[in-house]
Amino acid sequence: xxxxxxxxxxxxxxxxxxxxxxxxxxxxxxxxxxxxxxxxxxxxxxxxxxxxxxxxxxxxxxxxxxxxxxxxxxxxxxxxxxxxxxxxxxxxxxxxxxxxxxxxxxxxxxxxxxxxxxxxxxxxxxxxxxxxxxxxxxxxxxxxxxxxxxxxxxxxxxxxxxxxxxxxxxxxxxxxxxxxxxxxxxxxxxxxxxxxxxxxxxxxx
Amino acid sequence: xxxxxxxxxxxxxxxxxxxxxxxxxxxxxxxxxxxxxxxxxxxxxxxxxxxxxxxxxxxxxxxxxxxxxxxxxxxxxxxxxxxxxxxxxxxxxxxxxxxxxxxxxxxxxxxxxxxxxxxxxxxxxxxxxxxxxxxxxxxxxxxxxxxxxxxxxxxxxxxxxxxxxxxxxxxxxxxxxxxxxxxxxxxxxxxxxxxxxxxxxxxxx
Numbered sequence: 001x002x003x004x005x006x007x008x009x010x011x012x013x014x015x016x017x018x019x020x021x022x023x024x025x026x027x028x029x030x031x032x033x034x035x036x037x038x039x040x041x042x043x044x045x046x047x048x049x050x051x052x053x054x055x056x057x058x059x060x061x062x063x064x065x066x067x068x069x070x071x072x073x074x075x076x077x078x079x080x081x082x083x084x085x086x087x088x089x090x091x092x093x094x095x096x097x098x099x100x101x102x103x104x105x106x107x108x109x110x111x112x113x114x115x116x117x118x119x120x121x122x123x124x125x126x127x128x129x130x131x132x133x134x135x136x137x138x139x140x141x142x143x144x145x146x147x148x149x150x151x152x153x154x155x156x157x158x159x160x161x162x163x164x165x166x167x168x169x170x171x172x173x174x175x176x177x178x179x180x181x182x183x184x185x186x187x188x189x190x191x192x193x194x195x196x197x198x199x200x201x202x203x204x205x
Numbered sequence: 206x207x208x209x210x211x212x213x214x215x216x217x218x219x220x221x222x223x224x225x226x227x228x229x230x231x232x233x234x235x236x237x238x239x240x241x242x243x244x245x246x247x248x249x250x251x252x253x254x255x256x257x258x259x260x261x262x263x264x265x266x267x268x269x270x271x272x273x274x275x276x277x278x279x280x281x282x283x284x285x286x287x288x289x290x291x292x293x294x295x296x297x298x299x300x301x302x303x304x305x306x307x308x309x310x311x312x313x314x315x316x317x318x319x320x321x322x323x324x325x326x327x328x329x330x331x332x333x334x335x336x337x338x339x340x341x342x343x344x345x346x347x348x349x350x351x352x353x354x355x356x357x358x359x360x361x362x363x364x365x366x367x368x369x370x371x372x373x374x375x376x377x378x379x380x381x382x383x384x385x386x387x388x389x390x391x392x393x394x395x396x397x398x399x400x401x402x403x404x405x406x407x408x409x410x
Contacts (some may be wrong), residue, residue, distance in 0.1 A: 055270045063345045065380035175270035191396045
């Protein structure tokens with residue numbers, strides 16, 4: 001069932017922020033969902049803090065009991081997915097403005113590889129993903145010229161691209177991350193990716 | 206993996222409030238989870254509003270964009286589970302004090318049947334589940350003496366039982382509903398019931 005998605009939806013859109021723990025789990029699972037759905041996933045960087053501000057939402061970590069539960073839930077969900085996860089306590093929450101701008105400074109086809117490098121730098125190795133040195137090192141390690149990407153990240157058109165993605169996500173109904181769209185239908189959370197893949201298959205029939 | 210649950214966990218505990226939409230989906234799925242887990246599920250009424258107050262949490266419906274998403278998500282999740290669901294817009298949010306006290310006034314073994322009757326009265330038929338007449342009618346329909354149950358609901362020991370359940374849930378880390386416990390490990394949300402069942406099976410090996 002696709003609500004408002006309709007016939008001819010040709011891709012899944014994946015709005016994310018590297019500062020978001022569940023976006024990391026979604027990023028890891030995205031290739032499998034693309035295969036299950038039979039549709040490409042388009043990775044769209046956005047700034048989660050700006051989404052929270054625009055929608056009146058807030059980080060779930062602000063409720064202490066919820067933050068404690070999330071520590072256990074993230075560990076369990078990562079273990080179920082078979083991926084490494086270490087909560088980056090030293091640098092949480094990070095300022096993700098620079099890394100998210102950097103992801104708007106690489107070619108669209110390169111976004112998944114660059115994003116995975118930044119996700120891993122933070123959610124696996126615990127580096128301060130808001131710091132230029134960490135962004136450069138992570139991108140270098142993934143085969144980019146990290147310093148050149150970071151230099152391009154401060155160009156006005158790159159800044160505008162991140163802002164436009166973020167504004168578009170909010171306008172289409174997003175209030176948190178990860179946010180997937182199949183046409184007009186929003187799927188919030190890595191735990192809705194199974195339903196998303198099933199609905200995408202249904203929409204293509 | 207059971208964190209702190211350990212060997213010898215003999216049941217799954219299910220803390221819920223009939224005012225909670227995702228608790229309805231969890232209630233519908235609970236028998237299947239008990240079978241998959243190989244453990245009985247003990248249904249434990251609590252007052253969600255008091256949990257929110259005690260933990261600083263709030264209804265997700267207070268963020269407008271999240272409330273809009275929830276309408277679509279609940280419809281999708283109910284359809285996936287193959288159960289009827291109609292958002293009870295006329296009476297949401299209800300005052301669930303009386304129905305939750307009523308669930309503390311029936312024998313423990315009867316709680317699932319009584320709770321399903323109240324869940325259905327609200328989330329399928331849209332009646333005001335906070336009103337005595339609706340509670341009585343729903344319980345009558347499930348084979349109880351509804352008027353007698355509602356009369357017992359105002360006994361001090363029944364009121365105290367609901368308060369004790371609620372306080373216990375908060376003390377053990379709950380901040381919303383549905384909340385499942387496998388020993389000390391908390392699983393929040395109907396979307397964690399699959400993981401819960403798998404972990405319960407693992408813990409019994």
